[in-house]
Amino acid sequence: MxxxxxxxxxxxxxxxxxxxxxxxSQIWVNGKAVDSFIEGEVCEACIGxxxxxLVFTTNNSPFEESLNIQFLDQNCRLLDQATLVWPYSTGSFTLIGLTEPNFIAFKFFEETVWEIALYPSKKLVIPYFSEPAGVWRKFRLRHYFKISKKSVA
Incomplete structure (x- = not known):
């Protein structure tokens, strides 16, 4: 990672x-355009x-910013996605760190620390109950990543 x-x-x-x-936005990998497009205007971070x-994008909206989290295969095809958004709120992305083998920590809304667990294959997830408020996804039973709020001591 x-x-x-x-x-x-x-x-x-x-x-x-x-x-x-x-x-x-169009994706460019190693200086070459790829025939693949992604939601978002600003690439906040990309994790291999x-x-x-795993791509984090924002839409460059000063009033109600959301964070798009998109999981792509090696050919940049979209496999899974989620959005962090809260009505009438705006966020600012800060990558906190990577923890091997598959955890990513970041901040978006104020001081809330979020964590993503990545999976190399789809895992069963219970819709609407597996992730905290503010995480929005299309209804699916299996996902390549899970988002949680990290407990801060």
């Missing part, structure tokens, strides 16, 4: 957000995990 640089993984804005659609990418 490692944090990828802009030379290894980069986003280029292709369409700005509208009233009904979020912004879309085994043959996967």
């Amino acid at each position: 490692k944090i990828l640089s802009d030379k290894e993984f980069l986003l280029k804005l292709m369409s700005e957000s509208t009233d009904t659609e979020p912004p879309k 995990y085994e043959n996967f990418y």
Whole structure:
């Protein structure tokens, strides 16, 4: 697991957000455009995990910012996604650290510390009860990652 640089993984804005659609960006890997697009305007961080990418993007919205978390395969196809959002709130992304073999800690809403556990294959997850308030996903029973609030002592 490692944090990828802009030379290894980069986003280029292709369409700005509208009233009904979020912004879309094209993915560039190792300086080459990939025929794959992702939601978000700003790439906050990209983590390389085994043959996967975990990408954190924001939409560059000053009033109700959300954090898009997208899990891609080695060909940059979307496998799983979640969004951290809270009505009338805005967040600022800070990567806290990586803990081998598969944990990522970060902050987004104020001082809340979030943790993601990554999985190399889909795991069974109970929808709506497995993750804390503020995490939004499409309904699916299996996911490649799980988000939790990290307890801070």
